[in-house]
Amino acid sequence: MNELPLSKEQIMDAAEQVLRRFGPDKTSVMDVARALQVSHGTLYRHFPSKASLREAVTERWLARSIAEPLAEIADGTDGSFAARLRLWLEKLIGSKRSYASDDPEMFAMYTDVTADAAEIIDSHVDALIGQIESILEGGIRSGEFKTAPPSETARAIFLATSRFHHPAHSPEWTAERADADFDSVWRLLLSGISA
Amino acid sequence: MNELPLSKEQIMDAAEQVLRRFGPDKTSVMDVARALQVSHGTLYRHFPSKASLREAVTERWLARSIAEPLAEIADGTDGSFAARLRLWLEKLIGSKRSYASDDPEMFAMYTDVTADAAEIIDSHVDALIGQIESILEGGIRSGEFKTAPPSETARAIFLATSRFHHPAHSPEWTAERADADFDSVWRLLLSGISA
Structure with a gap:
């Protein structure tokens, strides 16, 4: 994949939206990656765990x-x-x-x-x-x-x-x-x- | 069944023992009745619910x-x-x-x-x-x-x-x-x- 660099703030904004939508228990790091249309790897570099x-x-x-x-x-x-x-x-x-x-x-x-x-x-x-x-x-x-x-x-x-x-x-x-x-x-x- | 009248204290003693053994989530009124060898009805007169x-x-x-x-x-x-x-x-x-x-x-x-x-x-x-x-x-x-x-x-x-x-x-x-x-x-x- 060829991705633009994501700022931590952008990831957090997306994560907050996803968490509000699915609830904290059901949200995975992969859900946030999907919302941002980036690879899991990109996100795991910033957040290695849920x-x-x-x-x-x-x-x-x-x-x-x-x-x-x-x-x-x-x-x-x-x-x-x-x-x-x-x-x-x-x-x-x-x-x-x-x-x-x-x-x-x-x-x-x-x-x-x-x-x-x-x-x-x-x-x-x-x-x-x-x-x-x-x-x-x-x-x-x-x-x-x-x-x-x-x-x-x-x-x-x-x-x-x-x-x-x-x-x-x-x-x-x-x-x-x-x-x-x-x-x-x-x-x-x-x-x-x-x- | 032909049962001796049970005091509330006797029931509570048995209930406390059963609760300690099984844990509060897994203990039912029926478990306590079983421990006391009385009918459910006898116990439900004292305690209508878990x-x-x-x-x-x-x-x-x-x-x-x-x-x-x-x-x-x-x-x-x-x-x-x-x-x-x-x-x-x-x-x-x-x-x-x-x-x-x-x-x-x-x-x-x-x-x-x-x-x-x-x-x-x-x-x-x-x-x-x-x-x-x-x-x-x-x-x-x-x-x-x-x-x-x-x-x-x-x-x-x-x-x-x-x-x-x-x-x-x-x-x-x-x-x-x-x-x-x-x-x-x-x-x-x-x-x-x-x-």
Whole structure:
């Protein structure tokens, strides 16, 4: 075959479309090759296994759909740091909820990749915790928050809100009291970090 | 058939044994009837479905294995209320971890029943939150804790520690940093409730 070189982005775009159409369980690397009209060999050079393809697509989806919009909030300058932290958590939780209901194929793949404890999930979580940490640092500088080690507190805040954003809990997100529950946890955490 | 009346406890004992032997997915109400050498009809009067049998066995197991030992800690009188709350949470987390590794059949059944959002799980969780509440009330009376509404704070503490005791997270409990993570969350929560 005489093929034009394919960029990784083009492959990922096609893979994402194919995964949405067939669902993550039924999509093979060969389905993606077929959609791109390239040989298996071409694709296997980029993605040597179905797992590597799923992880790459999930990684890009997490960065674009979750981490980047959250970074805008973390880097913002409006209002108090407490308000910014709450907004950040609400955005994280709201995004997860809406993807769970409106983009079920990508969410199912993300759930599977999370359950497989893929390294890309650790990196994603570390990036999010880094964003919380930068909000905490701002609030410590301004005197709003206690001077506890911000990296540890940031991780604790992420873990303590798992119920509301970890995909294993998605069946619980539609519960009537989900918002009230987050509000209770938020108030407890805010009380724990406030100076 | 001419059968002696069977107590619900005898049925549950047999059901638990059969469930452990065959695993929760492969156990039917008929398997339990066979083990007890009674007719299906006798058993179906007590447990009209496989779901009702699983829920009843899970409910008893949760009460005996989790809630009762925890109640002893909540009702204790030694040490500070903060120390008691930490001990209570460590016992909850430790029990869940050890059942996940040492009693995998019962733990798998409990995980399934939890995922099905069975009412018995809500009752069990409410009972545990009530125990946290009673520790908080003691600490508020003694001046150790802030005078926030203890029922709401108790629920927030339970939810904020889900990562460490909700069965959906059991694959993460063996992670190297699991204890350090609990410790971080604990310090944040303690900071949030301390007067």
